[in-house]
Amino acid sequence: MTSTQEATRILVAEDDPTNQYVFRTILRNAGYDATIVENGLLALERARxxxxxxxxxxxxxxxxxxxxxxWRIIQDPLFDNIPILALTARAMQGDAERTLEAGCDDYLSKPIQRMAFLEKIAYWLQREPGEWMPERLAKRVPQRDVA
Known part of the structure; x- marks a missing residue:
């Protein structure tokens, strides 16, 4: 465990208790501070x-x-430098594209593979926002009320 991981808080929005346990266990065993919530509304509240x-x-x-x-995350400048990874149990054609169109920066299919999961997290945590922010900012729609 590195000091970077110790200070790294990852917010997981997942409604399934079994998946919550899996994500919490993997992340904490890897040294991350995992915050788990049951839905997107709670994720936004906790993140704010x-x-x-x-x-x-x-x-x-x-x-x-x-x-x-x-969508709400990418509309809020408070979250501009925070990567969003989608977790999807559906592996149907078009699902990956749909998550990216919604504003996610990347996606993972469930069930997750522990090492691939941790590698993807490490990849996004070490990337510079300048590498991926222009694409996200292009998705921002200023006229929609997100309050």
């Missing part, structure tokens, strides 16, 4: 209190799904 270094969003959740959550 204390912004994470990375969002992991299940795309199919009650209250507010991952698509709407990602």
């Amino acid at each position: 209190e204390s912004p994470p270094r990375l969002f992991l969003l299940d795309m199919m959740m009650p209250v507010m799904d991952g698509y709407e959550t990602a």
Whole structure:
């Protein structure tokens, strides 16, 4: 565990208790500070209190799904430098594109493979925002009310 990981808070929005346990266990065992919430609305509330270094969003959740959550994240300048990774159980053609169109920067299919999951997180945490922010900012729609 590195000091970078110790200080790195990852916010996971996932409604399934088993998946919550899996994500919490893998992330904490890797030395990350994992904050788990049940839906996108809670993810936004928690992130506004204390912004994470990375969002992991299940795309199919009650209250507010991952698509709407990602859209709201990219509209809020508070979250400009925070990568968004989609978690999807669906592996149908077009799902990856749909998550990227919603504002996610990358995606992972469930069930996850531990090493691939941690490698993807490390990849996004070490990338400079300048490498991926222009594409995200192009998705921002200033006229839509997100409050």
